[in-house]
Amino acid sequence: xxxxxxxxxxxxxxxxxxxxxxxxxxxxxxxxxxxxxxxxxxxxxxxxxxxxxxxxxxxxxxxxxxxxxxxxxxxxxxxxxxxxxxxxxxxxxxxxxxxxxxxxxxxxxxxxxxxxxxxxxxxxxxxxxxxxxxxxxxxxxxxxxxxxxxxxxxxxxxxxxxxxxxxxxxxxxxxxxxxxxxxxxxxxxxxxxxxxxxxxxxxxxxxxxxxxxxxxxxxxxxxxxxxxxxxxxxxxxxxxxxxxxxxxxxxxxxxxxxxxxxxxxxxxxxxxxxxxxxxxxxxxxxxxxxxxxxxxxxxxxxxxxxxxxxxxxxxxxxxxxxxxxxxxxxxxxxxxxxxxxxxxxxxxxxxxxxxxxxxxxxxxxxxxxxxxxxxxxxxxxxxxxxxxxxxxxxxxxxxxxxxxxxxxxxxxxxxxxxxxxxxxxxxxxxxxxxxxxxxxxxxxxxxxxxxx
Numbered sequence: 132x133x134x135x136x137x138x139x140x141x142x143x144x145x146x147x148x149x150x151x152x153x154x155x156x157x158x159x160x161x162x163x164x165x166x167x168x169x170x171x172x173x174x175x176x177x178x179x180x181x182x183x184x185x186x187x188x189x190x191x192x193x194x195x196x197x198x199x200x201x202x203x204x205x206x207x208x209x210x211x212x213x214x215x216x217x218x219x220x221x222x223x224x225x226x227x228x229x230x231x232x233x234x235x236x237x238x239x240x241x242x243x244x245x246x247x248x249x250x251x252x253x254x255x256x257x258x259x260x261x262x263x264x265x266x267x268x269x270x271x272x273x274x275x276x277x278x279x280x281x282x283x284x285x286x287x288x289x290x291x292x293x294x295x296x297x298x299x300x301x302x303x304x305x306x307x308x309x310x311x312x313x314x315x316x317x318x319x320x321x322x323x324x325x326x327x328x329x330x331x332x333x334x335x336x337x338x339x340x341x342x343x344x345x346x347x348x349x350x351x352x353x354x355x356x357x358x359x360x361x362x363x364x365x366x367x368x369x370x371x372x373x374x375x376x377x378x379x380x381x382x383x384x385x386x387x388x389x390x391x392x393x394x395x396x397x398x399x400x401x402x403x404x405x406x407x408x409x410x411x412x413x414x415x416x417x418x419x420x421x422x423x424x425x426x427x428x429x430x431x432x433x434x435x436x437x438x439x440x441x442x443x444x445x446x447x448x449x450x451x452x453x454x455x456x457x458x459x460x461x462x463x464x465x466x467x468x469x470x471x472x473x474x475x476x477x478x479x480x481x482x483x484x485x486x487x488x489x490x491x492x493x494x495x496x497x498x499x500x501x502x503x504x505x506x507x508x509x510x511x512x513x514x515x516x517x518x519x520x521x522x523x524x525x526x527x528x529x530x531x532x533x534x535x536x537x538x539x540x541x542x543x544x545x546x547x548x549x550x551x552x553x554x555x556x557x558x559x560x561x562x563x564x565x566x567x568x569x570x571x572x573x574x575x576x577x578x579x580x581x582x583x
Contacts, residue, residue: 137167137177137178140165140167140177141162141165141177144162144163144165145158145159145162145163146159150163151287164176164542164547165177169184169196170196170197171195171196171197171562172184172195172196172559172560172562172563172567173196174196174547180543181545182542182545182546182547183545183546183547183559183563183567183570183571183574184196184547184559184560185546185547185548185549185557185558185559185571186547186548186549186556186557186558186559187513187558187559187560187561188425189420189425189558190362190393190394190399190420190421190558191419191420191421191424191425192421192424192425192560193397193398193399193421193424193475193480193560193561193562194424194471194474194475194478194480194560194561194562195560195562198424198426198471198474200470200473200474201423201424201426201467201470201471201474202426203470204466204467204469204470205426205427205463205466205467205470207466208225208462208463208465208466208467209463212224212462213462213463214461214462214463215462216457217247217455217459217460218455218459222460223460223462223465224462225462225463225465225466225469226247226460226462226465228465228469229245229247229431229460229465229468229469230244230245230247232468232469232472233245233431233433233468233472236403236472237404237416237433239403239407240404240406240407240412240413240416240433241412241413241435241436242412242413242416242433242434242435243434243435243436243439244433244434244439245431245432245433245434246261246431246432246434246452246459247429247430247431247459247460247461247464247465248419248429248430248431248432248456248459249428249429249430249456249458249459249461249464250419250420250428250429250430251286251393251417251418251419251420251430252285252286252287252288252291253286253288253419253430253456254286254393254417254418254419254430254431254432255285255286255288255290255291255294255356255391255393255417256286256288256290256291257417257432257454258354258356258389258391258415258416258417258432259277259290259291259294259353259354259356259389260290260454261415261432261434261438261452261454262277262353262354262387262389262414262415263275263353264442264449264450264452265353265387265438265441265442266353266387267449268441268442268445268449268450269441271350271385273350273351274350274351274352274353274385274386275310275351275353276310276311276312276347276351276352276353277293277294277308277310277311277312277352277353277354277355277356278311278312278313278314278340278343278344278347278352278354278355278356278386279294279295279296279311279312279313279314279355279356279357280296280313280314280315280316280336280357280358280361281296281297281313281314281315281316282296282297282316282318282361282364282365282367283295283296283297283313283316283356283357283358283361283364283391284296284297284300284358284361284362284363284364285356285358285391286393287300289304289307289308290308292304292307292308293307293308293311294308294311294313294356296313296316296364297363297364299552312343312347314336314339314340314343315335315336315339316336316361316364316367316369317329317332317333317336317367317369317370317373318361318365318367319332319367319509320506320507320509320518320526321526322335322336329369329370330370330372332370333369333370333372333373333376334372334376336369336373337373337376337377337380340355340377340380341380344380344384344386349384349385349386350385352384352386353386353387354386354387354388354389354414354415355377355380355381355386355387355388355389356388356389356390356391357374357377357388357389357390357391358390358391358392358394358395358405359374359390359392359395359400359404359405359406359408359409359411360394360395360400360405360408360511360512360514362394362395362514362556362558363394363551363556365516365518365551365552365554365556366509366510366511366514366515366516366554366556367509367516368509368510368511368514369409371409373409374406374409374411375409375410375411377411378411378412378413381414387414387415387438388411388413388414388415389413389414389415389416389417390404390405390406390411390413390415390416390417391417392404392405392406392416392417392418393417393418393419393420393430394420394514394558395408395514396416396418396420396421396422397418397421397422397471397475397480398421398475398480398481398484398512398561399421399484399512399513399514399558399561400484400511400512400514401481401482401484401485401488401511401512401513402481402485402512403481404416408511412435413435414434414435414437414438415432415433415434415435415438416432416433417430417432418430418431418432418433419431421471421475422468422471423464423467423468423471424467424471424474426467427461427463427464427467428458428464429461429464429465429467429468431468475561478562480561480562481512481561483561483562483563484512484513484561485512487513487559487561487563487564487565487567487568488510488511488512488513488514488515490565490568491510491513491515491557491559491568491571491572492508492509492510492515494568494569494571494572495508495510495515495517495557495572495575496508497572498517498572498575498576498579499517501576501579502576502579502580502583503523503583504519504520504521504529504533504537504579504582504583505517505518505519505520505579506518506519506520506523506526506553507520510557513557513558513559513561513563514557514558515556515557515558516554516555516556516557517554517555517557517575518553518554518555519533519534519537519553519554519555520553521533528552528553529553529582533582534550534552534553534555534582535550536578536581536582537550537555537575537578537579537581537582538550538555538578539578540574540577540578540581540582541574541575541577541578544573544574544577544578545570545574546570546571546574546575548574548575548578555575557571559571
C-alpha cells in the first residue's frame, strides 16, 4: 500500500535512493521504471502499463507473483513468530523443519547439512569461510586461496567481489581479498584460445586450471568456486564435460568444489540443480533467490558429507563456527521456503523450464538469422542471453545507446528485459507458457528493428 500518489513517486524517483548496479547520476538523468503491482508473470508500472516479466524479478520469482501458498505461509508465520535469533542456544520450528526438508531435497547432490543466510552474497561469503575453516580443522593451515572463472559472478560482499570474474564488479572497490585467482571461462563466443569447439574449449580451460594449481601449489588452495551455468556474466553454459573434469581435479588435489547455485538451484537450468545437470556432487552449494520465490530475503549453504564430518567430529576450537547473520534461519523466511519446495515440485517447474527454454533459445536463434545486431545466442533452460554487436565479423559490442533502444522499445511492446553490457539477459519465471515465449521473442524483434 502506497503512502503517496503516483505524482509523488515520479517526482522523487531516484532522488533519495541509490540503485544497485547503477550510476546515481544516470538514474537521476533517466529515472528507472517504477513497478507498483504484479500478478502471475505480469508487471504493472506507475502509469498502468503492463509488461511480461522476462527477468523473473532477478532470476528469483520462479513461481510468478501470485503464489498464494507462499504468501499464506509468510502471513501465518508472522502471526505466530515474526522473528527469533538462531544464534547459539535457540532454534525455531520452521528452521528445524526446513533443514530436514533441504537435506532430503539435496540428498541426490550429496549435501546433508544447511547453514542459513539472508541471501546469495551471504551464502557465497559463508561458503568461502567454511572452506577455509574446513582445511584448518584438518591441519592444512596454508590452504587459504580461492580459484574461480573469469566472467563468473558471486555476489557483492568483499569475498564475493574478490572471486568475481568481471572487472566492473571489482575495479571500483580494489584492493580486494588477496589470494584470489581466475582462469578463462568456457565462453565459446569470446575466449583467449580462439576455440570454436565447445569440448576442446572445456579441455583448454581445464588445462589452464591445472596449470594455475601447479603454479600456486595445490596445498595453498582452499576451494574452486563456479556457477554450473554462468549467469550475470552473460549466460555461459559450459560443455557437459567441464564441471565433471573440474570435480576430478579437485578430488585429486584436495581442493573443495563450491557450486554457486544462487541462480541455478530449484529448476532454472531444466534440472533441479545445475550440479545435477552435469552429474556432479559439490562439497558446498550456495543457494538463495528462488528458495523463497523472492518473497523473503533468505538463503542457504548446503554442506556435503565430507565437510560436515570434519566439523562434527572436531574436538578443538577450529570447529566452532564464528560466523552468522542476525537474520540467519529467520523463521518467516524458513516458512516461505517450506511452502516453496512442495509448490515447485507440484508444478514441476524444472520440466517446464527445459521445454520453454528450448523454445526461447530457438526463438532467439531466429532473431539472429534476421538481425545483424545479434552476434551470439546461448542458454540453458530458462537462462538465455542475446549478445548484440555492431559488427559481426569483428564481434564489436553494440553501443550502450543501441542496447538501451532495444530495452525501451521492448518495454513499450509489453516485455521487461534485463540489459547487462551488450547482452539481453532473459530469465523469466519458470511458469511461463509457450504464448509468453512468443511474446518475449516478438518484443525483442520489435526492439532490434527499432534500434537499427
